[in-house]
Amino acid sequence: MKLASRDILSLEEMPREDIELILDTAHSMKEIIYRPIKKVPTLRGKTVVTLFYEASTRTRTSFELAAKYMSADTVSIATATSSVQKGETLKDTARTLRVMGSDCVIMRHPVSGSCHFLARVLDIPVINGGDGMHEHPTQGLLDMFTMREKKGRLEGLRVAIIGDIYHSRVARSNIWGLGKMGAKVVVCGPATLLPPEIERMGVQATTRVEEAVEGADVVMVLRLQLERQQRGLFPSSREYSRLWGITRERLNLAKPDALLMHPGPMNRGIEISTEVADSPQSTIEDQVTNGVAVRMAILYLLLGGGEEK
Amino acid sequence: MSATEKARIMDEEAMRRAITRIAHEILEKNKGTEGLVLVGIRRRGVPLAERLAQQIEAIEGRRVPVGSLDITLYRDDLTLRSDHPVVHRTEVPFGLQGKKVVLVDDVLFTGRTVRAAMDAIMDLGRPCLIQLAVLIDRGHRELPIRADYVGKNVPTSRRENVKVKLRETDGEDAVIIAEIG
Numbered sequence: 001m002k003l004a005s006r007d008i009l010s011l012e013e014m015p016r017e018d019i020e021l022i023l024d025t026a027h028s029m030k031e032i033i034y035r036p037i038k039k040v041p042t043l044r045g046k047t048v049v050t051l052f053y054e055a056s057t058r059t060r061t062s063f064e065l066a067a068k069y070m071s072a073d074t075v076s077i078a079t080a081t082s083s084v085q086k087g088e089t090l091k092d093t094a095r096t097l098r099v100m101g102s103d104c105v106i107m108r109h110p111v112s113g114s115c116h117f118l119a120r121v122l123d124i125p126v127i128n129g130g131d132g133m134h135e136h137p138t139q140g141l142l143d144m145f146t147m148r149e150k151k152g153r154l155e156g157l158r159v160a161i162i163g164d165i166y167h168s169r170v171a172r173s174n175i176w177g178l179g180k181m182g183a184k185v186v187v188c189g190p191a192t193l194l195p196p197e198i199e200r201m202g203v204q205a206t207t208r209v210e211e212a213v214e215g216a217d218v219v220m221v222l223r224l225q226l227e228r229q230q231r232g233l234f235p236s237s238r239e240y241s242r243l244w245g246i247t248r249e250r251l252n253l254a255k256p257d258a259l260l261m262h263p264g265p266m267n268r269g270i271e272i273s274t275e276v277a278d279s280p281q282s283t284i285e286d287q288v289t290n291g292v293a294v295r296m297a298i299l300y301l302l303l304g305g306g307e308e309k
Numbered sequence: 310m311s312a313t314e315k316a317r318i319m320d321e322e323a324m325r326r327a328i329t330r331i332a333h334e335i336l337e338k339n340k341g342t343e344g345l346v347l348v349g350i351r352r353r354g355v356p357l358a359e360r361l362a363q364q365i366e367a368i369e370g371r372r373v374p375v376g377s378l379d380i381t382l383y384r385d386d387l388t389l390r391s392d393h394p395v396v397h398r399t400e401v402p403f404g405l406q407g408k409k410v411v412l413v414d415d416v417l418f419t420g421r422t423v424r425a426a427m428d429a430i431m432d433l434g435r436p437c438l439i440q441l442a443v444l445i446d447r448g449h450r451e452l453p454i455r456a457d458y459v460g461k462n463v464p465t466s467r468r469e470n471v472k473v474k475l476r477e478t479d480g481e482d483a484v485i486i487a488e489i490g
Contacts, residue, residue: 024395028379029396031398031399036434039432042384
């Protein structure tokens with residue numbers, strides 16, 4: 001049982017068998033998070049580096065906790081306080097980390113495809129912690145894990161993804177991953193925030209939120225990325241909230257046992273109402289816990305074994 | 310790596326007798342079931358622990374808790390293996406603090422699995438003592454570990470493989486010695 005690839009870069013490239021292996025392994029890892037002593041010696045002596053060129057709390061913390069629970073050492077580099085400010089290139093930064101003895105690099109970067117570049121210049125595993133508008137594969141995996149845990153399956157689920165699909169790497173990873181696992185995905189948002197020809201990714205697209213939510217098993221609300229909205233792709237957050245915000249009435253159109261998901265952080269009152277965010281249908285906190293389990297599984301599968309025999 | 314069957318050293322009846330005897334020995338040594346818990350090491354230690362618990366219940370009329378332990382994440386030889394062992398779930402749904410823990414496994418060989426299991430147990434709580442029950446002790450220890458209860462001692466060569474088959478996992482009860490070809 002081994003992953004086909006040395007790196008975790010995108011769910012578009014990841015074979016279905018690898019997704020299954022990661023989700024199955026994460027299922028076993030979850031138990032460790034609930035132990036009084038959250039520590040197993042699996043990755044003792046390994047060093048995991050998080051290299052974040054963009055702000056993040058939960059992804060970085062989640063990876064660091066996952067590594068620490070398995071006894072790896074972690075080094076966290078936020079570029080705002082690093083040599084990147086002095087003009088060092090990504091390649092040189094990464095190589096420096098490598099020669100210092102790190103065993104794995106987790107990177108978040110504002111440029112799509114940057115993790116692929118990094119994987120080509122490094123001979124250690126690279127994990128994509130979000131690259132530009134491209135993908136956020138570990139978020140996609142933890143979302144799928146949460147759906148499978150709550151619904152018992154992914155095959156045949158109707159998943160509505162609501163929000164800024166255009167800028168969302170979370171949406172892209174989920175679309176590729178869920179499609180591979182046999183779920184049916186509907187995306188919905190303002191026309192200006194839906195990528196052209198999105199249907200080619202195998203999803204249904206609509207601008208009417210009621211149509212997307214109706215009969216859904218899962219309603220996934222995306223964060224309205226206010227920092228990426230400088231070009232004025234919709235009139236105002238108030239109008240966005242009125243037309244696409246997920247409220248109790250809209251959520252009632254989904255199946256009665258539908259899950260409400262959000263990758264966080266939430267803009268309460270804009271894309272999601274506080275009432276539904278805190279409702280029993282909400283899996284937002286489970287997603288955070290599951291994120292640690294999924295990342296433990298990934299680190300174990302990438303670093304736990306070696307080629308030498 | 311192929312393996313050819315050389316001898317069957319235990320059948321269903323022999324296995325039943327061995328488990329009954331170990332159950333009596335556990336009760337004698339621990340003076341009953343007070344504070345006693347059984348923890349099987351995945352995979353085949355788990356059904357063996359379950360059978361021991363049934364025997365103990367038949368003798369004493371009291372059920373002792375049974376847990377299962379996966380030691381994959383505690384192995385010290387992960388990097389020596391070309392493949393990743395599959396991680397299973399550890400399920401010990403009771404506290405181990407101050408308990409008498411009997412670890413149960415099918416075969417005792419190098420002792421590395423038992424060492425890993427003891428580490429795992431210590432992470433779950435602090436028992437007052439840990440004992441070890443195995444169906445087969447085949448020798449070749451690499452660590453200073455010995456079993457408290459042994460179904461059968463089977464001196465083997467390193468070229469041989471001892472395979473325990475259980476009804477629950479393999480459809481039959483048998484212990485087989487195979488030559489590694």
